[in-house]
Amino acid sequence: MKNFSIKLSIYLNYFVFAILLNSVGIVIAKSINVYGVVESDASLLEAFKDLPIAFVSFLVASFLPRFGYKRAMLVALVIVFFGCLGMYYGNTFDTAKVLFLTVGVSFALIKLSVYSLIGVVTDTPKEHSALMSSVEGFFMVGIASAYFLFPAFYSDTDPDAWLQVYPVLCVIIALSFVLLLFSKINIPIETSGKSVVDDIKSSAGLLVMPLVLVFIFSAFFFVMVEQGIMTWLPRFNEKIFSFSEVLSVQMASILAISLALGRFIAGWVSKSIAWEKIVIVCSIISVVILLSVLPQLKMEGNAVVLNGLGDVPLLGFILPLIGLFIAPIYPLLNSTVLSHLPKRLHSPMSGLIIIFSALGGTLGSRIVGTLFEHIGGVNAFYFLIIPIALLVISVLIIKRLIKKQDNHDS
Structure with missing residues (x-):
């Protein structure tokens, strides 16, 4: 296979960070149940994850090609390795914040590298779209794995038993580091200028392009929906469907599996x-x-707590299937815009994607968490219809702008 070692590194690193990044919903539920944190405060973990993603992406997107994608991914793995160790030995809500701070910083480097490398190893928009969707699909496989990996360490008698998952994650991260270290990623990367200053100026120029402006709003709306559902579904299952803590997390895995399949x-x-x-x-x-x-x-759910899959009502299976249909949106949007830009702009454009995705994820999770606390989970999920509607409007505008651009180029 062409560029096999690069693609293997992309898939593996994305898989590792899928587990870490999207364990935020699980850790939020644990923060509420073990550390006694209220919903609105627990939702701050999303900000500790997403805001560093936005900040780091803004800082490094322009000159990451000069630094090197492989080097950036290796640095990311080292940072998050120590974040997991800190959570294991710290065992507080504050160390959970630090954990997701390291996850956010590291994921920014990983995602910038992955999105840029996809542009390097593909030649056509359709090839780009296919690889982007499969990589994002594999990301969802990692998320689904998290929903089974974490509950495997739950204990009814030891509230701290779940922390045993972090040494396991450290082993996976170390393995990923070694494989990446010895992989061959020697591709000449085209930068947008002769110096870092030129790169930054070229990146800033993206913000005046109508296609880019509309796109970043559409990415913002989508991630608001995806993170709003994904982060709060375990808590929703627990409070509304009256599932046990373990069953709540396991049923949320249906959403991740649906997202993977959809992509x-x-x-x-x-x-x-x-x-x-x-x-x-x-x-x-x-x-x-x-x-x-x-x-x-x-x-509010029933007084009787449901513990087994046989007790789950039909609606408990239907709701997470929404993942099957929201799944295609994000990779298709990203691929469409990236494949209509010169490859030298893929890294800075990826930075914008990550920044506004992170902001959308933080805002979506924060709004749903606050609404969950004050008006209940059912009403909180109704809110998600608004960004979906705004997303459809954005897509129609993007299509019109691309058609106009293609007519102009021809």
């Missing part, structure tokens, strides 16, 4: 169906699912 399917379907049609249809179906499930749920 793999999108990588295949996007070769024959226009990207904007896929995004709009999937957005509409997502709203239909919310409007079908939420009105049938009570604001």
Whole structure:
């Protein structure tokens, strides 16, 4: 396979960070149940994860090609290795904040490198879209793994037993580091100027492009929806469906599996169906699912706690299937915009994607967490319909701008 070692590194590193990054919903639930933190305060973990992603992306996106993608990913793995050790030995809400701070900083370096390398190793927009969707799909496989890995260490008698997951994660991170260290990534990277200052000026120029401006808002709206659901679904399952703590996390894995499956399917379907049609249809179906499930749920769950899969009501299985339909949106949007820009601008454009995705994730999780605390989980999830509607409008504008750009180039 062409560029096999690069692609293997991309998949493996994304898998590791999928587990770490999206354990935030699990750790939020643990912070509430073990550390006694209220929902609105627990939602701050999302900010400790996402704001460093935005800040680091802003700082390094322009000159990352000069620093080197492999070097950046190795640094990221070292940082997060020590973050996991700190959580294991610290065992407080404050060390959880530090953990997600290291995860955020590291993931910014990983995602910038991965998105830029996808542009380097692909030659056409359709090839770019297919690889982007499969990589993002594998990311969701990592997320699904987290929903099984963490509960494997839960104990009814020892509230700290779940921390045993972090030494395991350290071993996985170390393995990823060694494999990446000996992989061959020797690709000439095209930068946007003769110096770092030129690179930064070129990056800033992206912000005046109408296509880029509309896109970053669409990315913002999507991640607001995705993180709002993903972060709070374990807590939603516990409070609304009355699932046990373990069952709540395991049922949330259906969302991650649905997201993974949806992105793999999108990588295949996007070769024959226009990207904007896929995004709009999937957005509409997502709203239909919310409007079908939420009105049938009570604001608070039953007194009886459900422990087994056989006790789960049908609605408990249907709600997380929304992941199947929101899944294709993010990689298709990212791929569409990146593949319509010169490769020398892929790193700074990836920086903008990550910055606004991080801000959208933080705001979405914060809003849902605050609404969850004050008006209940069911009403909080109704809010997600608003950014979905705004996303559809953004997609229609993006399609019009790309058509205009293509007509101008021809």
